[in-house]
Amino acid sequence: MIEPQPITTIDRSELPAKAASLASQGYRLVQICCTTGETALELTYSFDKQYAFSNLRVIVPRNDAVIPSITGSYLAAFTYENELQDLFGITVTDLAINYNGKFYTTAITTPFLQKRAK
Amino acid sequence: MGTRTIIPFGPQHPVLPEPIHLDLVLEDEKVVDALPSIGFIHRGLERLAEVKDYNELVYVAERICGICSFIHGQGYSQGVETLLNVDVPPRAKYLRTIWAELSRIHSHLLWLGLFADSFGFESLFMHCWRVREKIVDIIEETAGGRVIFGSCKVGGVRRDVSNDTLRRIKDELKAIEAQYNELTPTFINDSSVKRRTVGVGMLSKEQAMSLGAVGPTLRGSGVVWDARKIGYAVYNDLQWEPVVEKGGDCYARSTVRVREVTLSFDLVRQAIDKIPDGPVDVKITGNPTGEFFSRLEQPRGEVVYYLKGNGTKNLERFRIRTPTFANIAPLVIMLKGCELPDVPVIVLSIDPCISCTER
Amino acid sequence: MAHLTIGKIIARSALSKYATRLYPFVKRAPYANTRGHIVNDINACIFCSLCQKKCPTGAITVKKPEKIWEIDRMKCIQCGACVDACPKKCLSMDQQYSAPSPAKNIESFRQEAAPEQKQP
Numbered sequence: 001m002i003e004p005q006p007i008t009t010i011d012r013s014e015l016p017a018k019a020a021s022l023a024s025q026g027y028r029l030v031q032i033c034c035t036t037g038e039t040a041l042e043l044t045y046s047f048d049k050q051y052a053f054s055n056l057r058v059i060v061p062r063n064d065a066v067i068p069s070i071t072g073s074y075l076a077a078f079t080y081e082n083e084l085q086d087l088f089g090i091t092v093t094d095l096a097i098n099y100n101g102k103f104y105t106t107a108i109t110t111p112f113l114q115k116r117a118k
Numbered sequence: 119m120g121t122r123t124i125i126p127f128g129p130q131h132p133v134l135p136e137p138i139h140l141d142l143v144l145e146d147e148k149v150v151d152a153l154p155s156i157g158f159i160h161r162g163l164e165r166l167a168e169v170k171d172y173n174e175l176v177y178v179a180e181r182i183c184g185i186c187s188f189i190h191g192q193g194y195s196q197g198v199e200t201l202l203n204v205d206v207p208p209r210a211k212y213l214r215t216i217w218a219e220l221s222r223i224h225s226h227l228l229w230l231g232l233f234a235d236s237f238g239f240e241s242l243f244m245h246c247w248r249v250r251e252k253i254v255d256i257i258e259e260t261a262g263g264r265v266i267f268g269s270c271k272v273g274g275v276r277r278d279v280s281n282d283t284l285r286r287i288k289d290e291l292k293a294i295e296a297q298y299n300e301l302t303p304t305f306i307n308d309s310s311v312k313r314r315t316v317g318v319g320m321l322s323k324e325q326a327m328s329l330g331a332v333g334p335t336l337r338g339s340g341v342v343w344d345a346r347k348i349g350y351a352v353y354n355d356l357q358w359e360p361v362v363e364k365g366g367d368c369y370a371r372s373t374v375r376v377r378e379v380t381l382s383f384d385l386v387r388q389a390i391d392k393i394p395d396g397p398v399d400v401k402i403t404g405n406p407t408g409e410f411f412s413r414l415e416q417p418r419g420e421v422v423y424y425l426k427g428n429g430t431k432n433l434e435r436f437r438i439r440t441p442t443f444a445n446i447a448p449l450v451i452m453l454k455g456c457e458l459p460d461v462p463v464i465v466l467s468i469d470p471c472i473s474c475t476e477r
Numbered sequence: 478m479a480h481l482t483i484g485k486i487i488a489r490s491a492l493s494k495y496a497t498r499l500y501p502f503v504k505r506a507p508y509a510n511t512r513g514h515i516v517n518d519i520n521a522c523i524f525c526s527l528c529q530k531k532c533p534t535g536a537i538t539v540k541k542p543e544k545i546w547e548i549d550r551m552k553c554i555q556c557g558a559c560v561d562a563c564p565k566k567c568l569s570m571d572q573q574y575s576a577p578s579p580a581k582n583i584e585s586f587r588q589e590a591a592p593e594q595k596q597p
Binding site: 170174177178181241242245248255258259260261262263266268275301303304307308309310446464 | 479480482483485486487492496508509511512531534554555556557558561570595
C-alpha cells in the first residue's frame, strides 16, 4: 500500500539539468521542502508521475545558502522558491518571478532560522 | 494601448473566506497580470513540532484549517504510524474513511455556497448551506465537534461509532442526498450560472500538468489524477473512479465538485456496508525515526506531509504542502486576460484555503 | 438552457416554515458526544497533575498543597486529552459550550476537607 519513495542526493549544480530531464519525462512538481540542521540546510524536491513518487535531495551549508532555480523547467516552482528565500534566507539565482523577500509578509525576517524564544 | 492601473484585491474582500492579496495590473478592464502575496495568517505552526511531542502534535495539525480539519489529522497520524511501523486495525481505517468523506461533502457544500455567492446568487448560497447543516450535525453526533473533529490520533481513532448509529446515518444520508440533488440542476443547467462561468478562467491540460495544479483544478482540465488512488485508508477496497471533466474553465471545476459530492455519498454508503467489527486503536510505544511523505486527497487537492523523526519524542521536521499553495501558480496564469468582474469567480474556483497555505 | 431552475425550491421555502431555529428563544439540545466543556468531580480528584501534563495548550493548573484545580476556559480547546489521561476518571466532558465572555475566564475549584470522622 505504501508506495516506494526513493530519495537521490545530488549536488546543487546538477539541479537544473536534473529538473529539465524530469520535466521532459512528464513528471510534475509536487513540493520543495527545507529542513534546518545545525550547519546545513537540507532541501528536498519531490516529483510525481502517475502516482510514482521520487525525490531529489540537495544539501547546502548554512553560510553559503545559494541554489539555482528550477523555474526554467517548472514555472510553478516560483512560489516554493520565494518561500525558501523569505523563510529560510536561501538565495535563489535565476528565479523567473523574484519577489526579493516580499512574497511572505512576516513580522521578523527569516523566521525559520531564528532560535526559539524561551 | 490603454492606461495601466494596479488594483489591490484582498486581503479583505466579501468573496474571500480567508485573506490573500493580489495586485491586479489592469489595462482598461482586462487583467494583464496578477501578483499574489501571502503571509496574513502565517502562524508558524510547523515549528511547534519542536516543543510538542508527536502525540500532542495531532491537535495542532487538526487546527491548521477549519474546513479541511479531519484530513489534516488523518494525514499526520498516517505519517507517524508509518514512521513507527504500526498498522491500525481495519475498523479504525473504515471509520477514518467515513469521516474523511463526510468532511469532503461538507467542504464541497461550503464551497458551492461561496461560489454561488461570488456571482451574486445568494439564495442558492443559503440553500447549499442549509443542506450542509445536516451533514455538520451528523459529524457532531459522531465525533463531538462541528468542524474540528478531534477524533484522529496516532494509532487509530479516539472514539468508536456503534453499528446502529452508522445504519441510522446511512438512512439520514439518503434524505440529505435527495435534498442535495434538487440543487445540482441549478449548478449544471441554469443559464445565468453558465453565463458567468463557462469560458472563464481557462486552464488547458498541458498548462495544468506543467504548473503543478492539484485537485479539482487539475481534474477539471481533463487530467485523471486523484490521490485517493494511491490506496491509503480503505480506498482500494471500495469501488469508485475519479471524477474528471474536460472543459478547463470555472464551469468544469464546479461540475467536478458537484459530482464529487455524489461520489462521496456513495463511498460513505459502501464503507458503512463493509465496516468490520473490532478494536479501534493500538497502543503506541517508542519514538518515530526515518522520513516519510504522506500523501492524501483533501477536498482541495493533494496534500503532502513530510515527516522526519530522529528518535526523540519531538519530530525533527513537520512540513505540510497544502493544495492551495500548489494552485497559486495556475491561478496567476488563469487570471491573465480575464475581465475585472470575473476575478472573484476565478479566485474562488480554485477553492482557496489560505489558512492551510500559510500554516 | 434552463432558466430559473431554482424556482421550485424558492417557492417551497417561501410557503413553508423556517428552516432555521428562532435562537435564542429555541435552543437545540446538544448531542451526547458533543465536546462542550470540562467538568471535574473535585471530591474524587487526587491532584496527580497528569491532566496538566497532557493538556496541549496548558489550560489546566493543579496546585496540590492548596488542593486547587484551575482551568482557563479560553485556552481549553475541548480536545479531551485530560479526560483520557485521568487515572481516577473524575474528569468528564459536558455537552454545553462555555459561555462567551469579554475577559479571560479562569475557573478555580478547591477540594473541601471531608466532614465525617472515621468510625472506630
